[in-house]
Amino acid sequence: MWTFLRLALRNVTRAKARSAITLAALFFGAGMSLFLQAFVIGVGESLIDDTVEGRIGAFQVHRAGYYEKRDRQPLALDIRQDDVRLSRLAALPNVKAVTPRLTFNALLTTGARATAVSVTAVDVESQAQVLPRAWQYVDHPLTAQDEGQFVLGMELSRALGLQPGATLMLQAQTQAKRENALDVELRGTLGGANPLESKRAVVLPLRHAQKLLGMDGKVTELAVQVKDRQQLDATVQAARELLGSDFEVHAWHELRPAIKDVTFVQRAILSFVSFIFLVIAIFGVANTLLMSVMERTKEIGTLLAVGMKRGQVALLFVLEALAQAVLGSALGLLAAWLVVSLFVMRGGFELSLGGEGTSGFTVVPRLLPQYVGLVLGATWVGSVLAALYPAYRAGKLRPVEALASN
Amino acid sequence: MSLIKLQGITKAYQLGKTQVPALKGIDLAVERGEFAVVMGPSGSGKTTLLNIIGLLDRADAGSYLLDGEELAGRDFNEMAGLRNKKIGFIFQSFNLIPVLNVIENIEFPCLLRREDKKLLRARVERVAEHVGLSHVLAHKPDELSGGQRQRVAIARALVTEPEIVLADEPTANLDSATSEQILDLMQRLNADSGVTFLFSTHDPRVMRRAKRVVQIADGRLVDGQDAAAANVAVLGAPPH
Ligand SMILES: Nc1ncnc2c1ncn2[C@@H]1O[C@H](COP(=O)(O)OP(=O)(O)O)[C@@H](O)[C@H]1O
Numbered sequence: 001m002w003t004f005l006r007l008a009l010r011n012v013t014r015a016k017a018r019s020a021i022t023l024a025a026l027f028f029g030a031g032m033s034l035f036l037q038a039f040v041i042g043v044g045e046s047l048i049d050d051t052v053e054g055r056i057g058a059f060q061v062h063r064a065g066y067y068e069k070r071d072r073q074p075l076a077l078d079i080r081q082d083d084v085r086l087s088r089l090a091a092l093p094n095v096k097a098v099t100p101r102l103t104f105n106a107l108l109t110t111g112a113r114a115t116a117v118s119v120t121a122v123d124v125e126s127q128a129q130v131l132p133r134a135w136q137y138v139d140h141p142l143t144a145q146d147e148g149q150f151v152l153g154m155e156l157s158r159a160l161g162l163q164p165g166a167t168l169m170l171q172a173q174t175q176a177k178r179e180n181a182l183d184v185e186l187r188g189t190l191g192g193a194n195p196l197e198s199k200r201a202v203v204l205p206l207r208h209a210q211k212l213l214g215m216d217g218k219v220t221e222l223a224v225q226v227k228d229r230q231q232l233d234a235t236v237q238a239a240r241e242l243l244g245s246d247f248e249v250h251a252w253h254e255l256r257p258a259i260k261d262v263t264f265v266q267r268a269i270l271s272f273v274s275f276i277f278l279v280i281a282i283f284g285v286a287n288t289l290l291m292s293v294m295e296r297t298k299e300i301g302t303l304l305a306v307g308m309k310r311g312q313v314a315l316l317f318v319l320e321a322l323a324q325a326v327l328g329s330a331l332g333l334l335a336a337w338l339v340v341s342l343f344v345m346r347g348g349f350e351l352s353l354g355g356e357g358t359s360g361f362t363v364v365p366r367l368l369p370q371y372v373g374l375v376l377g378a379t380w381v382g383s384v385l386a387a388l389y390p391a392y393r394a395g396k397l398r399p400v401e402a403l404a405s406n
Numbered sequence: 407m408s409l410i411k412l413q414g415i416t417k418a419y420q421l422g423k424t425q426v427p428a429l430k431g432i433d434l435a436v437e438r439g440e441f442a443v444v445m446g447p448s449g450s451g452k453t454t455l456l457n458i459i460g461l462l463d464r465a466d467a468g469s470y471l472l473d474g475e476e477l478a479g480r481d482f483n484e485m486a487g488l489r490n491k492k493i494g495f496i497f498q499s500f501n502l503i504p505v506l507n508v509i510e511n512i513e514f515p516c517l518l519r520r521e522d523k524k525l526l527r528a529r530v531e532r533v534a535e536h537v538g539l540s541h542v543l544a545h546k547p548d549e550l551s552g553g554q555r556q557r558v559a560i561a562r563a564l565v566t567e568p569e570i571v572l573a574d575e576p577t578a579n580l581d582s583a584t585s586e587q588i589l590d591l592m593q594r595l596n597a598d599s600g601v602t603f604l605f606s607t608h609d610p611r612v613m614r615r616a617k618r619v620v621q622i623a624d625g626r627l628v629d630g631q632d633a634a635a636a637n638v639a640v641l642g643a644p645p646h
């Protein structure tokens with residue numbers, strides 16, 4: 001075997017120009033595929049991190065039946081904050097923190113204009129544990145002391161021509177179905193990067209909302225953060241068992257299936273693009289190898305004359321392709337790794353998904369071992385497949401004819 | 407028993423729709439230790455005959471005994487194995503493997519049959535020394551002269567200790583001084599170790615050294631003459 005491998009390696013290094021082209025194709029194919037994968041994985045992870053650590057938590061708890069009616073945000077399906085089962089939830093091994101929230105629809109009134117908004121009322125202190133990134137797109141975050149202040153989506157804030165410090169009125173129906181209103185003061189704006197998030201978002205301190213809705217000590221949902229997201233499914237299951245049939249528990253991907261779909265579609269598209277890169281690389285291998293077989297016909301005749309068998313001649317060409325694939329993809333991996341490392345060192349790069357005025361979110365590209373394995377494996381297997389036809393052509397040459405050629 | 411015994415060997419090439427007969431019934435015996443030449447004009451069938459003896463090609467009909475063993479009708483890979491074991495080739499254009507150096511070229515056929523590399527090295531070096539290549543063992547073919555390349559080819563043909571070495575016009579690409587040296591070498595190898603050589607040529611220098619000349623014309627052997635008679639017939643007078 002070493003005899004063949006040595007011959008194959010020497011042949012690869014002999015035809016320098018041609019090997020360089022093949023190697024460049026493989027390098028480019030494997031390198032681009034790897035970088036694209038790293039990029040897509042980075043985007044997907046950022047999107048998920050943004051959702052899980054900035055918006056909804058790893059999973060949420062509602063009263064049974066709430067999720068089905070969530071569009072109407074039924075205040076009747078409430079959760080008592082002093083329910084003992086909830087303290088047991090916080091004690092589950094993988095649970096990092098729990099924060100109570102109230103979500104409801106309201107009217108925001110300034111002068112003669114009233115706008116429908118979607119309010120999330122948060123407990124600023126415990127939210128910091130559950131959603132460390134909650135305020136990352138907010139210019140002036142709420143603090144635990146800001147009773148009557150609120151944060152508004154940037155687009156709506158601009159449309160209404162509001163400045164920080166402006167006083168508005170928030171109107172809503174209480175839990176007991178009476179109209180109620182409270183004054184609120186604009187503190188900051190929310191420049192969301194996630195285009196799936198509502199532009200009519202309002203964030204309000206929890207106690208203020210409870211006052212407005214007449215829901216002291218009551219909330220509509222609990223957002224929960226976990227220590228290890230890999231264990232999320234087991235933790236969700238444990239929470240379901242703990243809380244029983246009065247409550248329902250949904251993981252982030254059940255609450256925001258669109259996020260999961262987006263990352264899935266991105267991966268599918270870019271996997272396809274990487275596939276195209278690989279196909280180009282592999283055609284390069286097949287083409288140059290076929291040329292090599294033609295040029296080296298007489299040499300193949302010599303190999304046959306001194307006793308090489310058909311299969312061994314074919315093997316020689318397959319080994320040449322494999323040697324190039326291993327070398328080219330290793331160089332591609334090195335390049336992709338260097339580029340990815342550079343981005344990681346710089347702390348990732350900004351990616352803007354929304355329109356004007358929205359801050360982008362930070363993407364840190366990442367090479368996952370399983371994708372690296374997949375791309376390298378595809379390059380190698382593909383090159384071997386690409387070599388089969390040229391190798392077959394070489395192996396079926398008849399010695400007299402091969403020797404007679406030039 | 408003859409080393410090689412051909413009986414009624416025929417071979418025709420398919421050229422488009424017409425058959426070109428190249429060998430029209432060859433009967434030939436070659437004895438061990440011979441230093442024999444097949445001689446004839448261009449197109450007479452010399453290469454075709456050597457290819458069949460060398461198991462590079464198959465005859466259409468006839469019997470081919472090598473060492474008493476019938477070899478007609480063997481399959482391709484069997485022929486490859488037999489070539490490796492029993493036959494050494496020397497080509498007109500040397501046919502070395504360009505990416506291998508001298509020593510690697512010489513040992514290559516032995517590695518194909520999985521000989522132990524360490525045991526092999528000593529033998530390869532001995533053969534290389536025998537053909538006068540000791541000082542260029544690490545050189546690649548493109549760093550060698552024509553004569554040196556043909557010496558590598560001779561060493562490669564001999565290292566497997568074949569039954570017979572076939573040389574199709576071995577001096578056609580060499581100048582006359584180098585041709586003489588190469589012929590000296592082969593003659594010496596034949597005399598010293600009794601290796602059987604069969605050449606094809608139309609070079610009088612080669613014929614002059616042959617112990618036996620077989621004439622071929624238009625796909626048939628003209629006559630089984632002995633060397634002296636052939637030399638007289640072809641060259642007019644024997645040398646010396
Ligand atoms: N591959 C081939 N296809 C068709 N005809 C061939 C082929 N090889 C040889 N021939 C013919 O067979 C005859 C013998 O050729 P060859 O054995 O090469 O003669 P020599 O070696 O004596 O010159 C010639 O007529 C030649 O044209």
Ligand SMILES: [Mg+2]
Binds near residue numbers: 452453454
């Ligand atoms: Mg010829």
